[in-house]
Amino acid sequence: MAIESEVLVIGGGLGGLTSALAAAREGADVRLVSYKQSTLRQASGLVDVLGYTPDGDGPLTDPYEAIPTLPAEHPYRKVGVQTVRDALSLFDDAVPTYEGDHTDANALLPTHGGSIKPTARYPAGASAGLASDTRDTLLVGIEEMVDFDAPHVAAHLDATGVPFDVRGETIRFPGDLRADAKVTRYAKLLDTNSEVAVRGRMVPAREALAQRVNPLLEDEQRVGFPAILGDDNPGAIRDALSDHLGVDVFEVPMGPPSLPGLRLEDALFAALDEAGASIETGNPVVDFEGEDRIEKVFIEKNGARIPNSADQYVLATGGFVGKGVESDREGVYEPVFDCHVPHAADRYDWFEGELFGDHEFARYGVATDDDLRPLDASDDREFENLRAAGSVLGGYDFAAEKSGSGVSIATGYAAGQRAAQEAR
Amino acid sequence: MSDAETPPDFDPVAPNTGEEFEPVDVFPDSDDFDLRPGADSCYKCSTCDTNCPVAEVDDDFPGPKFQGPEQWRLKQSDDDHEIDDSVMDCSNCMRCDNACPSGVPLSQMHNTARGEYVSEQMDKLSVEYIRNRILANYRTSAFLASKVPRLANFAMNFGPARWVMEKTMGITSERDFPAFAKQTFRDWWADRGGQAQSRENARAARRRRGLPEDADKKVAYFHGCYSNYNTPEVGKAMVRVYEEFGYEVVAPEQKCSGTPMFANGMLDDARRHAETNVSSMSELVDEGYHAIASCTSCSMALRQEYPELFDIDGIDKVAENTFEAVEYLRIHEDLKGEVQAADVDGDLAEEFAYHAPCHSRNQGLDRQAVELFRDLDGAEVEDVGDSCSGISGTYGWKEEKYEKSMEIGEEMFEHMEHAEGETGMTECPTCAMQMEHGSGYEIRHPLELLEAALVE
Ligand SMILES: Cc1cc2nc3c(=O)[nH]c(=O)nc-3n(C[C@H](O)[C@H](O)[C@H](O)COP(=O)(O)OP(=O)(O)OC[C@H]3O[C@@H](n4cnc5c(N)ncnc54)[C@H](O)[C@@H]3O)c2cc1C
Ligand code: SF4
Ligand code: SF4
Numbered sequence: 001m002a003i004e005s006e007v008l009v010i011g012g013g014l015g016g017l018t019s020a021l022a023a024a025r026e027g028a029d030v031r032l033v034s035y036k037q038s039t040l041r042q043a044s045g046l047v048d049v050l051g052y053t054p055d056g057d058g059p060l061t062d063p064y065e066a067i068p069t070l071p072a073e074h075p076y077r078k079v080g081v082q083t084v085r086d087a088l089s090l091f092d093d094a095v096p097t098y099e100g101d102h103t104d105a106n107a108l109l110p111t112h113g114g115s116i117k118p119t120a121r122y123p124a125g126a127s128a129g130l131a132s133d134t135r136d137t138l139l140v141g142i143e144e145m146v147d148f149d150a151p152h153v154a155a156h157l158d159a160t161g162v163p164f165d166v167r168g169e170t171i172r173f174p175g176d177l178r179a180d181a182k183v184t185r186y187a188k189l190l191d192t193n194s195e196v197a198v199r200g201r202m203v204p205a206r207e208a209l210a211q212r213v214n215p216l217l218e219d220e221q222r223v224g225f226p227a228i229l230g231d232d233n234p235g236a237i238r239d240a241l242s243d244h245l246g247v248d249v250f251e252v253p254m255g256p257p258s259l260p261g262l263r264l265e266d267a268l269f270a271a272l273d274e275a276g277a278s279i280e281t282g283n284p285v286v287d288f289e290g291e292d293r294i295e296k297v298f299i300e301k302n303g304a305r306i307p308n309s310a311d312q313y314v315l316a317t318g319g320f321v322g323k324g325v326e327s328d329r330e331g332v333y334e335p336v337f338d339c340h341v342p343h344a345a346d347r348y349d350w351f352e353g354e355l356f357g358d359h360e361f362a363r364y365g366v367a368t369d370d371d372l373r374p375l376d377a378s379d380d381r382e383f384e385n386l387r388a389a390g391s392v393l394g395g396y397d398f399a400a401e402k403s404g405s406g407v408s409i410a411t412g413y414a415a416g417q418r419a420a421q422e423a424r
Numbered sequence: 425m426s427d428a429e430t431p432p433d434f435d436p437v438a439p440n441t442g443e444e445f446e447p448v449d450v451f452p453d454s455d456d457f458d459l460r461p462g463a464d465s466c467y468k469c470s471t472c473d474t475n476c477p478v479a480e481v482d483d484d485f486p487g488p489k490f491q492g493p494e495q496w497r498l499k500q501s502d503d504d505h506e507i508d509d510s511v512m513d514c515s516n517c518m519r520c521d522n523a524c525p526s527g528v529p530l531s532q533m534h535n536t537a538r539g540e541y542v543s544e545q546m547d548k549l550s551v552e553y554i555r556n557r558i559l560a561n562y563r564t565s566a567f568l569a570s571k572v573p574r575l576a577n578f579a580m581n582f583g584p585a586r587w588v589m590e591k592t593m594g595i596t597s598e599r600d601f602p603a604f605a606k607q608t609f610r611d612w613w614a615d616r617g618g619q620a621q622s623r624e625n626a627r628a629a630r631r632r633r634g635l636p637e638d639a640d641k642k643v644a645y646f647h648g649c650y651s652n653y654n655t656p657e658v659g660k661a662m663v664r665v666y667e668e669f670g671y672e673v674v675a676p677e678q679k680c681s682g683t684p685m686f687a688n689g690m691l692d693d694a695r696r697h698a699e700t701n702v703s704s705m706s707e708l709v710d711e712g713y714h715a716i717a718s719c720t721s722c723s724m725a726l727r728q729e730y731p732e733l734f735d736i737d738g739i740d741k742v743a744e745n746t747f748e749a750v751e752y753l754r755i756h757e758d759l760k761g762e763v764q765a766a767d768v769d770g771d772l773a774e775e776f777a778y779h780a781p782c783h784s785r786n787q788g789l790d791r792q793a794v795e796l797f798r799d800l801d802g803a804e805v806e807d808v809g810d811s812c813s814g815i816s817g818t819y820g821w822k823e824e825k826y827e828k829s830m831e832i833g834e835e836m837f838e839h840m841e842h843a844e845g846e847t848g849m850t851e852c853p854t855c856a857m858q859m860e861h862g863s864g865y866e867i868r869h870p871l872e873l874l875e876a877a878l879v880e
Contacts, residue, residue, distance in 0.1 A: 001756055033788075037523045041471045177483050182473045188480045192834065232835070257470040273807075278795045282522050282788035301787065302727040303744030306755055322525065 001307075002296050005031035005278065006423040008310035009416065010285050010297070010336065011324065013038030014405055015390020016316035017268040018087065018412030019419075021094060023314075024275035026420035032277055033299060033308065035284040038265065039321050039391075044253035045227075045260025046109065047091065047098065047121035047409065049084065050076070051402030059118035062104050063406070073395035075407050078370050079414040084406065087413030088120065094271035095264065097124050097235075108132050112148050112226060112254045114156025120406060122253075123260050125234050128222050129250035131157075135221040136165040139252070140213055142186075143172045144179050147255055148226040169216045174198050174208035183259055186228040190237045206237060210244030217245060227251040227259050234263065285336055293384045294337070312385045312419035315339070315366075315374070316412060319391035325365055332364050334392065339366045339374040339382050342394060358400075365394030372415045385422070387415035459496055459533055465526045466493035472520035472530055477782075477812035478513060481831045485513045488520035492533040499537075507541040513825075514538070515816030516687035517782040518724070532732040535686050539733075542689030555593045556688040559818040563680040563697075566604065566653040573604035596826040599861060602654045602853075609652040609659035613675050622663065622673045630670040642672045643752070644708040644715050646701070648722040649680055650853035661875035662718045662749050668879045669757050674713065676704040681722040683783075684818045686729055698730050698739075705746075706738030715746040718871055720784035720851045721817065723748045727787065748789055748851070750796065750870055759796065762878055767801035772876040775804040775845025776868065779836055779859055781852035782812050793849065793870045800877055805849060808839035813850075815858035830862065837862040849873070 009020040012034025020032040050066055052058035054074075060066050067076045067084065076084060092101045098121045100107050106118035108131040116131045129137070139157075141150030150168030157166050175196030177185060188194075190209070195202040203211070213223060223241075229251055230237040241249045253260050272279060280299075287305070288297045296309035317324030317336060326335050332343040332350075343364050344350055351359040366374045372387040390408040391398065398404035472488040473479060479487040491511055498505045514534050521531040546553050558565065569576030580601035590597040607615075617624075630637050643666060651659040663673050678701050682694035705715045705726070717723035726746040731739050753759045776797075780790035790810070797805040814832030819825050840848060840863045848859040848867040856867040 001758065003754060036525045036527070037471055037475075039525070041474055041523075042469050175483070178486065180486065181483065182470075182476070182479045182487055184474050184476070184480045185483070192831075194831075257474040259474075262474055276798075279791050280788045281790075282786055299788075302731070302746075303740060304747070 002309040003031070003306065005029050005308075005310045007031070007312045007314065007416070007419045008033065008297065008308055009314040009316060010034070011038075011316035011318060011322070011390065011392075012279075012281055013316060013318050013322055013390060013408065014040060014268075015318070015392070015408035015412040016314070017265075017272060018091065018409045019314045019316055019389050019416035020277050021268065021272050021275055022087075022090060022413045022416030023420035024272065024277045025090070026417055028420035028423050030275075030277040030416075030420075031308070031310065032272065032279050033283070033285060034281045035323075037281075039318060040258075040261040040265045042256035042258060042321075043261045043404065044111070044255070045123055045258055045264050046117065046119040046126075046253055047088075047100075047405040048118070048402040049088070049106075049120035049406030051106065051118035052400065054397065054401060056400070059106065059108070059116075061106060063106060063120060064104055071395070073367065075393045075396055075411050076403075078368060078372060079410050083414050084410040087410040088406075090413055091121065091409050095267045097263075097267065098122065099124055099127050110153075110157055110162075110224070110252055112153065112252050114153040114160075116157070116160050116162070118402060123251070123263070125227070125229065125238060125251040125260070126253060127250065128248040129224050129252060131160075131162050133222075134163045135248075136219065137167070137222050137224060138213075138217055138220040139166065139168040139224045140216070141168060141170040142226065142228070143170050144177065144181060145226055145228075148252070153252070165220075167218075167220070169213075171212045171216070174203070174205065174212060183228050183254075183257055184231065187231040187259055190228075191230045191232045193240075206240040207244060210241050213245060217247065220247065222248040222250060224250050224252050227254045231259060231263065288337060290383065294386055297336075311423040313383075313387070314412075314415045314419055315386060315388045315392055316390045316408075316415075317392050319365060320361070322391060324390075324392035327361075332361070334366055334374075337374075337382065337386065339386075339388070340376045341365060342367050342377075362397040362399060363394055365392055367394055371418060372411060387419055389415040459529065459536070460500070462527075462529045462533065463493040463496045466524075466528045467526060469525065471525060472523045472528075475519040475523040477517060477519065477814065477832045478515055478828070481828050482513060484510065486510055488514070488530050488534070491537065492520070492530040493528055495537055496533050506545060507537050509541065509545070511538045511541055512689065515819040516683075517812055517816050518786045519782050519812065522786050529732065531729075535691070535729065535733055538686075538689035539691035543692070546689075551593060555595060555822070556818070557690060557693075558593075559595070559821055560684040560688040560690045560693060561680070562684055562818075563649040566649055569604050570608050570653045573606055577601075577603050590823050594823040595821055596823045598826055599821065599857070602650075602857060604653055605656045607656065609647050609656035610675065612656055612660065613663070619672070619674050622667060625667040626670050626672040629668055633670055635670050639670060640712060641670050642674070642713050644705060644713040645673050645675050646678060646681070646705070646715050646717040646722055646726065646746075647675065648678075648717065648719040648853075651718055655853065655869070658718050658869045658871055661869065661871040662716070664879045665753070665871060665874050666716070666749075669753065674708065676708060678704060681717075681719070681725040682729065683721040683725050686725070686733070687817050687819065691733065695734055695736075698725075698734055699736055701726065702730065702736045702739050702742050705742045709738070709741050709745045713745075714752060715742060716749050716752055717746065718749045718851070718869065719853060720748055720781050720787065720789065721854075724783040724786060748784070748787060750792055750874065751787070751789055754792070754796070760799075763796055763874075764799040766877040768803050768873065768876045770876070772868070772873050773802040774847045775806065775843070776847050776849040776873070777808050777840045777843035777845045777863075777865065778805045778849040779808050779813055779840075779855055780810070781850055781855045782816070784851050785810075789851075793851075796870070797873065800873075803873060803877075804844065805873075806843045806845065808836055808843055811835040811839075813852075813855040813858040815854045817854050820854075820858060829858070833858055833862050840865065
């Protein structure tokens with residue numbers, strides 16, 4: 001016997017989760033299997049659709065307008081503008097704590113590096129921080145968190161010409177935390193509002209934090225913290241801090257490890273559970289059986305190979321970081337189904353001499369037809385019942401275009417929905 | 425513990441392994457573990473740190489990234505580097521293991537560092553060492569206590585004795601010791617007629633199901649200490665469910681899986697037990713048996729920790745052929761279909777608040793019970809969230825860890841309270857202890873519900 005489903009999604013990142021959700025909402029019996037935790041825990045949690053063109057033009061005001069001008073092999077061109085919109089609607093519905101769906105225009109958000117980033121959807125926690133908002137801003141850094149140097153970030157933001165005054169101050173987080181406390185430690189303290197010792201007195205954490213910031217506040221109308229304000233109850237924590245401070249409070253998205261990414265992951269898994277899908281994480285898919293069609297795949301568990309079979313499969317194993325695409329001295333390959341990955345034969349053509357140059361490898365990934373089915377070297381479908389989604393796809397450079405999450409959501413949605421329709 | 429009530433050979437104040445203990449070098453041949461490739465693949469993304477339940481509440485715990493790749497490097501680059509004692513604060517929940525996108529073997533690194541710390545740096549006469557050793561060797565205490573269950577149940581929870589245990593040994597007096605069963609699983613099994621009876625039952629079930637009577641369906645049950653001494657009803661459910669599907673069950677000779685020993689750095693103790701377990705299981709595997717465990721920490725130990733830590737003949741073979749009890753049926757039978765067609769009434773027609781143990785999560789089984797029982801008429805299983813229960817085996821029994829353990833568990837307690845049901849469910853005996861302790865609920869094992877649904 002094998003563990004059976006109609007649609008089997010391989011990979012539990014943004015691509016796989018959206019795929020499974022789309023398929024489940026289409027009514028299919030869906031199973032999602034994923035090896036390790038996805039790159040969401042490292043990503044900012046912002047959902048970028050398209051911030052710059054592949055030629056570096058931007059920041060773009062309307063990403064949808066720019067999609068038809070992208071190169072033909074770009075994943076957005078394969079699925080089309082309408083699908084990108086539909087996919088984001090699914091996302092908006094599944095993750096109600098995100099904002100940005102009131103407009104087609106990109107929002108401009110301050111980053112923890114002090115730059116401004118065009119993005120399509122952002123967590124509610126970041127919304128009081130929009131760079132287009134003209135309210136003066138105080139940024140508060142935590143002494144122990146070297147990734148967010150508030151005065152430095154403020155100076156950078158100021159230099160980008162934001163339409164407000166911005167200042168940075170650094171505080172010690174209340175309580176006696178170790179110098180390299182984890183972001184989850186701060187979040188937990190604020191979530192539970194546990195008491196911390198401040199000058200010999202025990203004070204609830206939210207209040208204690210506000211007390212540290214209060215004397216620093218001049219006439220700014222909003223205060224930004226690095227994204228550490230809770231894991232389970234971020235809204236309640238922001239409200240409490242706002243009350244204590246008398247101004248709006250927001251979070252600046254941070255680099256890895258990222259609480260907003262973690263919260264987004266939780267929200268998507270919860271939506272998937274709600275939609276009735278089965279989920280298994282912790283073990284990799286290592287092999288498959290089948291010629292033109294995939295009959296079954298094998299999940300490896302400590303040496304045992306567990307067969308899983310389905311009618312339709314979605315490959316959403318990620319790019320180089322997620323280990324969905326790998327390379328060795330011989331070449332670049334996709335390790336699960338050995339799908340063809342187009343790439344330059346000479347390794348020296350994979351990258352440029354410059355660190356931030358236009359590297360080819362950034363666009364490496366499987367090539368597909370318009371139905372997202374991977375193609376082999378002679379442009380024939382690798383398998384009848386396999387589609388690919390997310391950063392395992394080639395033809396785009398998410399870091400340069402600021403399109404990572406958007407491509408994963410759009411292609412995940414398309415692959416999941418079509419797989420479900422075909423499985424019926 | 426008061427002398428008057430103490431069974432003569434049950435003395436919790438001295439190491440109670442029943443065997444002489446010589447502290448030995450755990451890794452005489454330290455080349456055994458070249459963890460360098462693992463350490464090298466760490467790219468410091470800190471995903472592991474976001475999973476650590478201890479780092480979330482303990483201001484002094486530096487987290488898995490430090491305990492794993494960083495500590496390992498420090499040790500390699502500097503011969504005099506002493507292992508940081510914070511490694512003893514890791515509860516061995518193994519959540520970090522499951523997290524790393526780069527496949528760094530974090531728990532293996534923690535386990536080896538802890539073993540080395542205990543064997544080379546820890547004072548063997550310290551109260552902490554002795555206490556840890558007693559907690560880790562639960563099987564020995566349980567074995568003795570099960571000889572006089574009523575007396576032991578009384579003595580172990582006798583107030584003044586508990587006060588002394590906390591003061592002199594650092595075993596928290598906040599908790600109730602688990603009750604010992606009047607009849608152990610193994611005694612029940614023997615009384616019932618052992619393997620011969622199981623063969624007969626399996627054959628009868630095959631006839632009922634229209635399967636060939638001599639079908640090759642046989643499993644070796646690794647019941648572990650807990651279902652033997654404390655919750656034999658779980659073991660009985662496992663046997664009855666398997667026989668219902670036509671499997672012949674054997675209950676081979678076995679010792680502790682070693683889980684509490686790994687967590688306390690007692691690798692030498694663990695190895696001795698592992699040798700017995702691997703030897704009896706590997707013989708059976710050769711005869712076509714699969715090893716089945718009802719405790720997720722036991723299956724975790726046999727599947728992952730053994731091959732990561734020990735080099736014993738047959739160890740990989742045993743790992744490959746070990747399964748969790750419900751998982752195995754999901755793979756080999758149409759369990760989903762049978763559950764969908766079944767219903768429960770009576771005692772187990774309940775709403776359950778289900779908690780997935782960390783060690784089941786690590787085997788990809790954290791969703792199994794919820795998904796399996798989704799369509800079962802008469803019972804409802806609700807997941808109470810993905811937090812750690814906080815007890816992590818022996819961790820929550822230590823006086824200095826008790827508060828942290830409860831703080832970690834807080835989220836689970838809250839979710840249990842909000843859940844519809846007032847009965848808990850989990851696969852892990854110590855998680856069950858913590859759930860019961862924090863909520864007052866009675867806790868059942870998924871196998872018990874399965875038995876109620878599928879067995880006449
Ligand atoms: C540091 C960083 C910062 C980023 N910042 C942003 C940002 O600000 N805005 C934005 O829009 N995007 C950002 N991105 C990009 C965006 O997060 C990714 O493009 C997107 O999340 C990729 O999702 P995915 O599902 O395609 O792949 P992944 O997230 O890589 O997920 C792949 C999953 O597949 C699993 N898997 C791999 N192999 C197997 C196998 N054999 N069997 C089973 N499972 C397998 C992996 O364990 C993993 O869970 C960032 C990415 C990174 C790394
Ligand atoms: S998750 Fe893995 S790669 Fe990331 S910091 Fe931890 S050990 Fe290193
Ligand atoms: S095993 Fe658990 S407690 Fe130990 S470092 Fe890893 S996540 Fe933390």
